[in-house]
Amino acid sequence: MQIGPHPITPALVLAPMAGVTDKPFRQLCKRLGAGLAVSEMTTGNPLLWHTRKSLHRMDHIGEPAPISVQIAGTEPQVLADAARHNVDHGAQIIDINMGCPAKKVCNAWAGSALMRDEALVARILEAVVRAVEVPVTLKIRTGWNAENRNGLRIARIAESAGIVALAVHGRTRDQQYTGVAEYDTIAEIKSALRIPVMANGDIDSPHKAAFVLQATGADALLIGRAAQGRPWIFREISHYLATGDLLPAPTLGDVREILLSHLHALHDFYGEHQGVRIARKHLGWYAKDRPENAAFRAVVNRAESAEAQIRLTSDYFDALIAGVVPELSVAA
Template sequence: MISEWFDQSKRNQIWVAPMAGVTDRPFRTLCKYFGAGHAVSEMMTADKTLRMSKKSLYRANFDGEIAPISAQIAGSDPEQLAEAARYQVANGAQIVDINMGCPAKKVCNKLAGSALLQDEDLVARILDAVVAAVDVPVTLKTRLGYLNGQENIMRVAKRAEQAGIAALALHGRTREDMYLNTARYELIKQVKAHINIPVIANGDIDSPEKAKYVLDYTGADAVMIGRAAQGRPWIFREIAHYLKTGQHLVAPSIEEVKTVLLGHLSELYEFYGEYSGCRIARKHIAWYTKGLHSSNEFRQNMYRVESTLEQAKVVEDYFNLLLDQGQNMDDVQIESVNLLEI
């Protein structure tokens, strides 16, 4: 199935990276609307005692999602992961993705995510168990290694291919790097040259030019976009157009951004309900408005809003003000957003 997507359309060279707390069903659907060929869910624990928690049920909600549906699972016990894979397939997943890339301390402390790269024997047992457990493609998301200077991705990649992994998504950092330093693409290039399954390059891909550079340099079959899509889902449209034509699309208008954001909010409210929908939407609003005129003042006011109805009105009023002032997306300034306030 994976190889068929690459053959069918170059659109599938652009994937959405799984991001905890971000790539829920509304976000995945929006990214696919803008041209992403594939989107992987937020990671879901393999611990069955947590499977029915409210958070897990939201993450495993694929109702009405545009195919293909990919469910990412995380854990450290091969049998638990195999059972989790079967559960997600029964739940509608058409692909199972194994998380060996998350660098978060709370995940690594349980010897899951990128911490697994310290134990290649355990990695092999997990890969074999999950691939054998289901009749759908199994993919792997991982990093260059656990520590800088001890990158073991080449051995892990070859073992993944041997186990029957259908595609490998590779972030160009080690766990030690977290999200600091610069993503390194040389090892991704080497991995691609030495295995025969699709390789998806991930890390610091934030523009059409960068996407083309990474594809050309590494020879990867696709690129995976993560943080650059936060508040900017049209990046998939921009990259697809640039790869096809070598030309840049005009930046979206303030009117389009307003329409996209309000539509995104509506989906979040419907998906999560009044209380959680209002609070989860705050980070997305912050990302969409980053760099716009007087956006910091707007966000401080927006954070205090407690209802979805009022939140949507505050957002609409802010964008109407920008339109009245004749603002456009070319005026956007580079700005950091402190989401710790949310």
């Protein structure tokens, strides 16, 4: 798949997720096989561009190209200015968020709430496309609710406005992340457009990835929640789609190396105090399929220093690799 001048190879994209797809996680997923990793949602409000959170979200130094930055907001000119600002700070692709179902986002009429106003959608897309010379992409849902599935109309508006690729999460906003993704709706949208369409929703295995590609005819896949604690899913899917064979699951040693590398990156990027706290959710995701997950989280979440967090995590995986029950009663 091509987004403007950028080939996306493999055609597997880390979906933008607030509080998850920060720079350390994007870099990790790209290293493990993602062809593109989209940033966390960045605000269009210029008053917030210089906050600590925004500065972290807009930091792309040393990040492998292409760099895709998602922006969110409700005012065409504000979003146009935000697009220019992010391009000036390294963005090579601008992605517009009209898919986020979060209440605090939708209550401000941003995210998927914008799908309720098709005229505003057109004005936003046209303003952003005019504002920057880099390609602009869009993420949507199938509609606001079951009675208002206007994803196809929004998709046609997007293509007419100059959007170069469209990502569709196969649920309405009301569904949040419940129910079953509507792959038939994504297929309908794909068949109506000339621009690339990326399918999103419930893609959690190589077999499911192959099924969704066949069911939708999509040009690429977006993978979100399934990558949490399992960033190697990208290379697993890529290998299966290319060869028809499944890669062996990563060894405990592989997982240990990946996780410790991720922890070090989080500590370096955010600083020790914030990095340790942000790392806790990732530790829980990595360990979620282990029977001692709850005990591990209870102990490791007490770590207040990077050294303690690294040590507890190393000891945990060393015990698993040695085939013994991890000792989890020692305080951090």
